[in-house]
Amino acid sequence: MSITRIDLEGDPVLVAPTLLGAHLHVIDGSATERIGRIVEVEAYKGEADPASHAFRGPTPRTQVMFGEAGHLYVYRSYGMHWCANIVCGPLGTAAAVLVRAIEPIGGRAAMYEDRPKAKQDRDLGSGPGKVCAALGMTGADGGADLLAAPSGRIWLCAGNVPSEPIVCGPRVGISVATTRPWRFWLDGNPHVSYPRRPNINPTSPH
DNA sequence: CCGCCGATCTTT
DNA sequence: AAGATCGGCGGG
Numbered sequence: 104m105s106i107t108r109i110d111l112e113g114d115p116v117l118v119a120p121t122l123l124g125a126h127l128h129v130i131d132g133s134a135t136e137r138i139g140r141i142v143e144v145e146a147y148k149g150e151a152d153p154a155s156h157a158f159r160g161p162t163p164r165t166q167v168m169f170g171e172a173g174h175l176y177v178y179r180s181y182g183m184h185w186c187a188n189i190v191c192g193p194l195g196t197a198a199a200v201l202v203r204a205i206e207p208i209g210g211r212a213a214m215y216e217d218r219p220k221a222k223q224d225r226d227l228g229s230g231p232g233k234v235c236a237a238l239g240m241t242g243a244d245g246g247a248d249l250l251a252a253p254s255g256r257i258w259l260c261a262g263n264v265p266s267e268p269i270v271c272g273p274r275v276g277i278s279v280a281t282t283r284p285w286r287f288w289l290d291g292n293p294h295v296s297y298p299r300r301p302n303i304n305p306t307s308p309h
Numbered sequence: 310c311c312g313c314c315g316a317t318c319t320t321t
Numbered sequence: 322a323a324g325a326t327c328g329g330c331g332g333g
Contacts, residue, residue, distance in 0.1 A: 145325070154325070156320095164320070181326050182318030188325090201325060220328070232326050276325050299310090 109250065109261055111172040112192035115146035119200045120287045122189065124265040126208060127249075129257050131239040135213045139205030139228055139238055140262055143288035143295045145274045147188070149197030153279040157197030168197035173250035175257065177235070177242050184232030185241050189249060189259070203231045203275070203286070205238070206294040213239070230296040265289050270302040 109125060111118055122141050129137045147155040149168060156178065157165040167176045172192035176199050180186045191198035205228035207214055214227045214237040221227050227237045235241065240257065249259040267289035274286045275297060288295045290302065 147325075156325075159321085162320080178325080179319055181316080181324060183316070184326055186325065203325085230326065274325075278324085 109259060111189065115148055115191045115198040115200050116285055118191050119144045119146040120269050122200055123269055123287060123289055124262040126260045126262045127205065127238060128260060129238045129240060131213055135210050137210030137213055137238050138208040140208050141202055142206050142292045143204035145201040145203055146285040147199050147201060154274065154277040155197065165197060167246050168199050169195060173248055175244055175247045175249060177240060177245040179242065180232055185235035186231040187235050187240055201231055202234050204229050204295050205234050206292065225293045229294050267292050272300055272302045
């Protein structure tokens with residue numbers, strides 16, 4: 104858990120793989136610290152990306168994405184789940200990285216309480232809706248600054264360099280721009296969603 | 310393991 | 322009317 108600065112200023116397609124292995128910390132309502140190691144992400148390129156919520160410009164919902172890098176964009180999915188994105192820079196672009204899966208590192212008992220259907224650890228955070236439930240993040244956390252000192256409720260911390268290879272493939276669950284290989288995950292990690300999806304040579308996500 | 314489908318509600 | 326999902330069910 105080094106305090107290495109995390110650079111979120113660039114193209115989300117380039118930033119996304121660098122977030123693999125980073126740790127997301129949340130202090131929940133019972134003062135328990137929950138920690139998730141990011142093992143799967145997707146890049147969304149704002150107004151340049153038909154699959155991005157920000158494709159048609161800023162709205163009340165997507166306003167955070169046009170703001171400072173390092174803040175949290177949380178949205179309601181299918182009326183019942185929360186999903187969390189890390190906003191990237193530069194200011195004025197609506198780039199963001201969706202956190203699709205975490206590996207539970209700390210606060211597992213609390214995660215199980217908020218994920219009553221989970222039977223084993225890999226059920227806790229293997230999907231974007233599960234991530235928010237396991238870590239206890241909701242719409243109320245939208246806009247939170249993840250790069251502030253670890254004094255807030257939620258923060259992001261560089262982890263160790265992942266031992267697993269980074270691979271990429273098409274993004275999941277969208278109906279437009281479906282072929283861009285902007286989903287990145289740690290190959291073989293059991294906490295990834297849809298581990299059987301095809302992957303692509305990680306060297307050339309464009 | 311895989312595919313289908315319903316839940317539930319915000320956003321456009 | 323569709324959606325950056327999840328989990329239960331049935332079949333192979």
